[in-house]
Amino acid sequence: MVQTVANGIEAIAAIRKHRPDIAILDYNMPGANGLEVLLEARRWAPETRFLMLTGSMQAQMLAQLVEAGIHGVMLKDGSEAEVVDAVRQVRDGKKVISDSARRMLAAAGETAALTDRELAVVQAIARGHSNISAAALLGISAKTVDTHRTNVMRKLGAHSTASLLLSAVRAGLLDPDSLR
Amino acid sequence: MVQTVANGIEAIAAIRKHRPDIAILDYNMPGANGLEVLLEARRWAPETRFLMLTGSMQAQMLAQLVEAGIHGVMLKDGSEAEVVDAVRQVRDGKKVISDSARRMLAAAGETAALTDRELAVVQAIARGHSNISAAALLGISAKTVDTHRTNVMRKLGAHSTASLLLSAVRAGLLDPDSLR
DNA sequence: ACGGGCATCGGGCGATCACCTGATTTTGCC
DNA sequence: GGCAAAATCAGGTGATCGCCCGATGCCCGT
Incomplete structure (x- = not known):
């Protein structure tokens, strides 16, 4: 079964209802961001694995996702095959963080850059x-x-x-x- | 010098600017409630004494005010003379809590009654x-x-x-x- | 001199909030 | 059964929020 939703709130509702094997999320969504969906939906679907597939990503957010125990993070600079592979790996219980994302994580580490x-x-x-x-x-x-x-x-x-x-x-x- | 303001935000600004001897506050004000004005304004005017003069008062709020170190609390069921007296007492460094307010404090004590x-x-x-x-x-x-x-x-x-x-x-x- | 980041302010707009009045249903309890 | 509290939903209104655009001025590094 495959379902797509239009925003973070619907994502939470849908995951809660169907408890899918894998939820592929964007980070920037109307209503609720990827981290919020992860934290909230996990309460209702502890078995579901979460793969964040997003275009832009602050190291800040990335660190929060990893700390929250996200199962996979892919930036959209990867090829189609990489994404498919990531889904399979997450399905098999592995954690997947793309190279580009990992580079950001390493480069960051300090507190968010607020003025x-x-x-x-x-x-x-x-x-x-x-x-x-x-x-x-x-x-x-x-x-x-x-x-x-x-x-x-x-x-x-x-x-x-x-x-x-x-x-x-x-x-x-x-x-x-x-x-x- | 005497000044009146129309809402909580102006109250904070005015107290911060003029550092009056006494600030007589209502609890329910647009913008910021009495507790917020107390906590915020005190940062800028530590010498100012605060007298809360309000019509209705939840025991909940009252407890917070007392805990925050409010100098005086009067419900509006008091006579004019009582209010004047309360102002004088607060001016002289005494703490004033009206009987009706004290009764509420005693009757309460438990957490707010939220459904x-x-x-x-x-x-x-x-x-x-x-x-x-x-x-x-x-x-x-x-x-x-x-x-x-x-x-x-x-x-x-x-x-x-x-x-x-x-x-x-x-x-x-x-x-x-x-x-x- | 030039670009770049930061702070400041403004216009504008759709979505949401804060709050009101009012109504119906559900629930707990005597 | 009936009362009271709580929960549910709706209509409506003004204020605020969330966010887009652009503009100015400052400081700073090259």
Whole structure:
């Protein structure tokens, strides 16, 4: 059986319902990114193996995926045969990380590259501020806060305020204890 | 010098700027609630004393205020003279909690009274889900998720997704470690 | 001098949120 | 059986978010 879905939310629902052998995911999807789908869907389909097949990938995200126990990561610079082979390998219980992805992992390792200002915005948001109140707090325009916020969300692969905070915590940018 | 402001955000800005002797706050304000104003403004005006003067008050919120070291809490069921007296007492460095507020504190003590379903919604949101994806996850309509979310936010005094998560953590409804 | 990264701000737009009122069904309990 | 709380869903509205575009100015390395 083969099924395709249009976004992250449907992916979670479909995996949860059908518990497929393999789920091939893109990282950048509307609704929920690849990491979120992995973490959420795995709760309902522990047997399913996850292969991330994506075009662009931040080392940041990649590290999170590996840490989360992703079964395979392929960048789209690979040939068709490589992808097919990766699917087979994952099916057989092996972990597959493409060379290009592995290179990124090695080259990275440090914390996400957030600007001072971006970090300040994230921390303000993490303290419960809206764009507007954070802007008042930092003495800048709400538009600027919005720009920083958007840039950070792109870097971390988040699509909402909640997942922004989640990703920031996972990336070590925020101390969970600071939320107390 | 006396100044009045229209909402929580302006309150933070004004306290930060003028560092008044006393800030008299309502709890339910647009933009930022009393607890948030207290926590944030105190960073910039450590000398300022805070008196919460509010109409309705959940025991939940009250406990958080007291724990945060609020200098005074008055419910609006008090007479005018009581309020004036409270301001004077706070000015003189005493802590003032009105009888009605103290009764609530005593009667409470346990965790916030969130429904099973409400808690499930909050936890879904805390895992990065939007209303819509949380609805798909729980198998209910997005409208229902929205209702639960709104109700929880009223109970906790939150006005945004970020502050909802913050309040939930502070109320012990969410384990900060679960965000990792 | 030139490019490049960063911070700042603005317009604009569709999606979502935050919140209201109101309604029906389900559930637990006396 | 009937009451009360909880859960479900809907319509609607204004504010905010998420994100696209472009523009300016600063600093910095070559």
